Each structure stands twice: as C-alpha cells, then as structure tokens.
Amino acid sequence: MDCALDIFFLEAVLNGLLLAGLLALLALGLNLIFGVIDVVWICYAELVMVGMYAIFHFHKTAGMPLVLAIPLAILAIAFAGILLHTLIIRPVLDSAPINQLLVTGGVLFLLQAVATMAFGVEFKNIGLQLGSLPVGEMRFSWNRILTFLVALAAMLALWQFLRRTYIGTAIRAISQDRQIMPLMGVDSKQVYLITSAIGGGLAGLAASLMVLQFDIYPQIGLQFGPLTFMICVLGGLGNMVGGFIAAFIIAQFITIGGSCFATEWGYAIAFLFFMVMIFWRPQGLFGGKA
Amino acid sequence: MSAPRFNPGYVIGLALMIAFPFIVTTFFPSSQKYYLHLAIQILLWAFIYTGWSLMGRFGLTSLGHGAFTGIGAYITVLLWNQTGLTPLIGIPVAVVTAALLGLLVGYPCFRQRITGHYFALVTLALTEFVRLVIVGMRDLTGGSLGTQPQRYGDGISIYAVQFEPDRMLAYYVALVMWVIGLYIWWRVDRSMDRFALDAASQDEDAAQSVGIDVTREKLKITALSAGMCAFGGAMFGQYQMYIGPDTIAGLSVSLNMVFAVIAGGMYVMLGPTFGAFFTQMLAETLRVAIQSSAWLKSTLGSSALALDSAIYGLLLILFIIYMPKGILGTAIDWWEKRKSR
Numbered sequence: 001m002d003c004a005l006d007i008f009f010l011e012a013v014l015n016g017l018l019l020a021g022l023l024a025l026l027a028l029g030l031n032l033i034f035g036v037i038d039v040v041w042i043c044y045a046e047l048v049m050v051g052m053y054a055i056f057h058f059h060k061t062a063g064m065p066l067v068l069a070i071p072l073a074i075l076a077i078a079f080a081g082i083l084l085h086t087l088i089i090r091p092v093l094d095s096a097p098i099n100q101l102l103v104t105g106g107v108l109f110l111l112q113a114v115a116t117m118a119f120g121v122e123f124k125n126i127g128l129q130l131g132s133l134p135v136g137e138m139r140f141s142w143n144r145i146l147t148f149l150v151a152l153a154a155m156l157a158l159w160q161f162l163r164r165t166y167i168g169t170a171i172r173a174i175s176q177d178r179q180i181m182p183l184m185g186v187d188s189k190q191v192y193l194i195t196s197a198i199g200g201g202l203a204g205l206a207a208s209l210m211v212l213q214f215d216i217y218p219q220i221g222l223q224f225g226p227l228t229f230m231i232c233v234l235g236g237l238g239n240m241v242g243g244f245i246a247a248f249i250i251a252q253f254i255t256i257g258g259s260c261f262a263t264e265w266g267y268a269i270a271f272l273f274f275m276v277m278i279f280w281r282p283q284g285l286f287g288g289k290a
Numbered sequence: 291m292s293a294p295r296f297n298p299g300y301v302i303g304l305a306l307m308i309a310f311p312f313i314v315t316t317f318f319p320s321s322q323k324y325y326l327h328l329a330i331q332i333l334l335w336a337f338i339y340t341g342w343s344l345m346g347r348f349g350l351t352s353l354g355h356g357a358f359t360g361i362g363a364y365i366t367v368l369l370w371n372q373t374g375l376t377p378l379i380g381i382p383v384a385v386v387t388a389a390l391l392g393l394l395v396g397y398p399c400f401r402q403r404i405t406g407h408y409f410a411l412v413t414l415a416l417t418e419f420v421r422l423v424i425v426g427m428r429d430l431t432g433g434s435l436g437t438q439p440q441r442y443g444d445g446i447s448i449y450a451v452q453f454e455p456d457r458m459l460a461y462y463v464a465l466v467m468w469v470i471g472l473y474i475w476w477r478v479d480r481s482m483d484r485f486a487l488d489a490a491s492q493d494e495d496a497a498q499s500v501g502i503d504v505t506r507e508k509l510k511i512t513a514l515s516a517g518m519c520a521f522g523g524a525m526f527g528q529y530q531m532y533i534g535p536d537t538i539a540g541l542s543v544s545l546n547m548v549f550a551v552i553a554g555g556m557y558v559m560l561g562p563t564f565g566a567f568f569t570q571m572l573a574e575t576l577r578v579a580i581q582s583s584a585w586l587k588s589t590l591g592s593s594a595l596a597l598d599s600a601i602y603g604l605l606l607i608l609f610i611i612y613m614p615k616g617i618l619g620t621a622i623d624w625w626e627k628r629k630s631r
Contacts, residue, residue: 087608088611092610092611095348096408098351098406098407099614101407102606103611105606106604107546107548109545109600109606110607112596113596113598115604117597168344168596176345205442218596222542225541226417229411233411233412237408265422265426267422268419268422271416274415275415275419278404278412279399282403
C-alpha cells in the first residue's frame with residue numbers, strides 16, 4: 001500500500017471529515033422519520049435529488065438568486081414529505097414494515113423517472129465555485145467546508161428543537177412509545193405530519209448543500225441512498241447520535257480507501273465494513289432499538 | 291405427501307409454449323425474431339423472479355439478488371474471456387459462488403435474527419458492494435461500460451454456451467430453464483421446508499420451540515434462491531452477449547425483481563412469471579406506442595425512455611397499497627371465492 005502517513009493521507013482524513021458532515025445530515029432526516037414513524041423512506045435520497053433539481057430550476061431557469069431558490073426548494077421538499085406521508089405512508093401504516101419500505105421503493109422509481117422526463121439524463125450544475133482554502137500544502141474547497149458547517153448547524157438546531165420545544169418533546173415521546181402517547185393526549189397524526197415535513201425539509205437542506213459539490217443527474221439518489229441507509233443502520237436505525245458517529249466512520253473509509261485505491265474501492269470497503277459490523281452487532285454500533 | 295394433482299390446464303399451457311415459435315413463424319414470419327426475443331426475455335426474467343420469490347414469499351425480502359445475478363453473469367463471462375474456461379464449468383462455478391455468498395451473508399443475518407426491513411437494508415448493502423467491486427475491477431470487467439463474452443465460432447456452440455443467433459434454440463433453452471424454475475418452486479411448495487419456513491416467517495420463536503431449525507431452513511432456501519438467480523443471470527448474459535453492472539447487477543435490478551414479483555403475485559407459482567410478462571410487456575408496449583406515434587414522440591422527446599419506469603413506480607405504489615397479493619394472486623383469490631359461492 002503506497003498511502004503511508006503522508007500529506008495526502010492527512011488530506012484524505014480531513015476531506016473525510018467534511019464529507020461526514022453531509023452524510024450525517026442525510027442520515028439525520030432518515031433517522032428522524034424512522035425513529036418517529038417507524039417507516040423507512042427508501043426514496044429519501046430521491047427527495048434530495050428532486051430538491052437539487054428544484055434549486056437548479058429556480059436558480060438557472062427561473063433566474064432567482066440562490067438565497068431565494070434554496071429556501072423555496074427546502075419548503076417544496078418539506079411539502080413533498082407531507083405529501084409522501086399523507087398519500088403513500090398513511091394507507092400502509094398498519095401493514096408489514098417491509099411493505100412500507102417497498103411502497104417507497106415505488107416512489108423511488110417514480111421520482112427518478114419524472115426527473116428524467118423533466119430534466120433529461122444530462123449532468124447539470126449550478127456552477128457555483130467558492131474557491132478553496134489552502135492549508136499548508138493541502139487545499140480544501142470552500143464548498144465542502146460550507147457544507148460541513150451548515151450540516152453541523154442544522155443538526156444542532158434540530159437537537160435544540162427536539163429538546164426545547166413542546167412539539168419537539170411530543171416527537172421524542174412518540175418515538176419512545178407509539179401506543180401510549182396518543183392516550184396521553186399527543187395527536188400522533190399531527191406529530192407524524194410535522195415529522196415528515198421536518199424530514200423533507202432536511203432532505204431539501206441536504207440538497208441545497210449537495211448542489212454546491214455535485215453534478216445533478218436523475219440517478220444521483222442511487223449513489224447516496226444506499227450510503228445513507230448503511231449509515232443509519234450502522235448507527236442503529238432511529239438513533240440520531242449513532243447515525244452521526246457512523247457517518248464519520250463511513251466517510252473515513254470512503255475517503256481513505258478512495259485515496260489509497262480508487263473511488264469505488266473506498267465505497268466497496270465501506271459496505272464490506274458495514275456488513276461485517278452489522279453481523280457482529282445487528283442493533284447497530286450504538287445500541288438503539290433492535 | 292399426496293400424489294400431484296394433474297391439472298390439464300398446465301399440459302395445454304405447456305404445449306402452447308412449446309408450439310409458440312412455430313405459431314409465430316407461421317403467422318408473423320417477418321417479425322419472428324422480434325416476438326421470440328420478447329418471449330425469451332420474459333422467460334429468462336421469469337426464471338430469475340421465480341428464484342427471488344422462493345425467499346420473498348417467506349418474508350425474506352432480499353434486495354441483494356441483484357448481487358447474485360451479477361455474480362452469475364460476471365464470473366461466467368470473466369472465466370470464459372480471461373482463461374478460456376467453458377461456461378459449462380464456469381456457470382456451475384458461478385452458481386456455487388453465489389450460493390456460498392448467500393450462505394455467508396445469510397448465516398449471520400439469520401443467527402442474529404435480522405429480518406424485515408433490516409434484512410432488506412443489509413442485503414441492499416450486499417448488492418452495492420458487488421456492483422462496486424464489479425466497477426472497481428474495470429481492467430477485467432470493463433467498469434461501468436460492461437463487457438461482452440467473446441464470440442465462439444459462429445456464435446452457436448454448446449462448448450461456449452452461446453445460442454444468441456438462433457432465436458429458436460434460445461427460446462427452447464429459456465423455456466427449459468423456466469420449466470425447471472417452476473419445478474423447483476413446486477418442489478419447495480410441497481416440501482416440509484415450506485411449512486417450516488411459513489411458520490418461521492410468522493413467529494420465529496414459536497417455530498423454534500416446536501423443533502424447527504429456523505436458521506438452517508432459511509439458509510437452505512437462501513442458497514437455492516441465490517443459486518437460481520446466479521444461473522439466470524449467467525444465462526441472461528450468454529443470451530444478451532453483453533453484461534453491464536447496471537443491466538444485470540445493482541440496486542435497480544434488485545428493485546425490478548421485487549416489483550415484478552409483487553405485481554405478479556408472490557404466493558402463487560406463476561406469479562413471478564406473470565410479473566415478468568407484465569413488466570416486459572408494459573415496457574415494450576410503451577416503447578412501441580411512443581415509436582409509432584409522432585405526437586407522443588415529439589411531446590415526450592428523449593424523456594419517453596423514462597415513461598415506463600414512471601408507470602412502474604406508480605403501479606408499484608398502487609399494488610402494495612391496494613393489491614398486496616399481486617395481479618395473479620388477487621385474480622386467483624377472486625376466482626376461488628366465486629367458485630365456492
């Protein structure tokens with residue numbers, strides 16, 4: 001192995017840290033949904049993809065400034081989360097969990113196809129380059145640093161929201177006992193809706209950070225979706241802190257593996273690591289509900 | 291075990307399937323190749339879907355079978371292209387490898403009681419892992435562009451298991467595979483293992499307590515199902531004479547499998563076959579409709595290619611919400627209710 005402890009290795013580690021912020025944000029939305037509603041949105045990354053296209057459309061086609069396009073897209077995806085819950089999840093809330101997962105698989109196909117029909121298969125880019133920050137011999141793109149910081153801020157904000165507000169407390173309560181809380185006067189229907197909106201909003205936020213770094217194409221969800229599920233399961237599905245830590249572990253595998261061999265191998269090693277870990281601790285590295 | 295009931299419908303159906311190429315040749319001599327190609331694709335996918343449903347019907351919803359079809363196709367082709375090893379040996383090697391991988395992943399899953407959506411997500415990781423390895427080994431596999439098995443002579447050979455130029459031959463190869471697939475399904479359906487697995491899928495503790503070795507039963511069905519999918523993937527590659535990480539491996543293949551089986555019906559023998567028929571015909575009908583209509587072509591443009599997956603997705607949602615037993619399963623239920631009335 002030719003990647004000794006040199007400057008490239010350090011750069012890979014730090015880039016991994018920056019990537020981890022984004023992955024942690026992606027995992028956070030999915031974990032919130034799972035923790036509260038007990039449903040896996042397998043189309044979560046596709047919501048992100050739609051958000052990226054929304055920003056592209058608002059910014060490039062409709063000519064809005066980014067500061068307007070991004071909040072608008074976040075709102076749109078939050079609304080998409082509400083729609084997804086009302087139209088698709090609610091009718092299957094009492095079916096087998098696997099049916100709930102598969103029904104969102106249908107949404108995955110649908111969103112991908114609609115995006116292809118609306119925007120074509122070409123790669124799109126909003127073409128915003130913020131330059132890079134030189135640190136010694138290393139360079140870190142500002143896009144990535146910004147992503148990391150916003151992701152971190154969003155996670156802290158959600159944390160505070162869940163701790164401090166009444167509705168946040170209700171959300172946490174529902175996630176701990178789905179049967180009892182409705183008896184205590186918590187309207188689970190309303191909590192599910194708000195959670196879906198927040199989950200969608202987080203997907204929209206992730207989208208607005210991803211357009212800074214990646215090209216947009218209809219299959220981008222297939223690249224990030226499996227990664228997000230892996231992080232959530234590794235951290236313990238529904239366990240937000242676990243997901244946060246798992247994102248940092250997985251991101252290191254991806255960037256270090258990627259810089260030692262090739263990009264795919266970084267991902268392949270991460271998936272292999274995931275499978276081995278899950279056999280060892282099926283409930284995830286950090287406990288949580290089995 | 292009771293003697294198999296002999297349903298005359300099956301005999302007539304099979305006779306029609308055997309006669310199909312001749313019927314097509316007689317009535318549509320000019321488009322014989324096209325109809326046979328459609329039929330071959332349906333039969334090959336039906337075999338793969340039947341293999342998946344062996345696990346799916348017992349609540350083992352795997353998103354990992356795209357890995358097995360990929361392994362089947364890639365090991366067969368790589369052995370042939372790189373070492374010249376005949377697929378007559380290469381395919382069994384691929385099938386055994388896939389079955390072993392199924393056991394390797396299945397064992398910890400079943401021991402640790404990973405079920406439901408956890409099982410789906412872990413097997414999804416397997417699919418991604420295999421796809422990434424295929425893409426990563428691009429010197430051998432051609433990366434994301436895929437690769438082709440080297441043509442042997444005129445492309446029809448038992449030694450190279452190549453039959454693509456002769457559609458008649460290919461059809462009968464696919465038909466025999468399909469019948470074998472249904473036979474396996476039928477054998478499983480009539481075995482004691484089926485009852486054991488049914489029990490385990492409903493209540494694992496209860497099944498265990500009456501002496502069912504749940505892990506062992508699940509492993510058996512996993513190895514069988516993985517092996518079948520690998521065989522199907524290998525033969526699909528041999529027929530297409532092309533393999534790509536997205537056409538025969540990967541998440542979309544896995545999801546297509548699940549969708550087709552759900553659409554057709556997971557719990558009846560011909561359900562997966564009907565699912566294959568339904569999905570292939572849907573895609574093909576849309577393609578033909580768009581090709582032949584200037585209006586559709588101009589309104590949809592290049593995006594027409596995605597119309598079929600949009601409709602797939604929509605139908606998948608509707609099926610799971612309103613018709614979880616699939617088209618054929620629901621139809622059979624309806625028929626039997628009507629008969630008994």
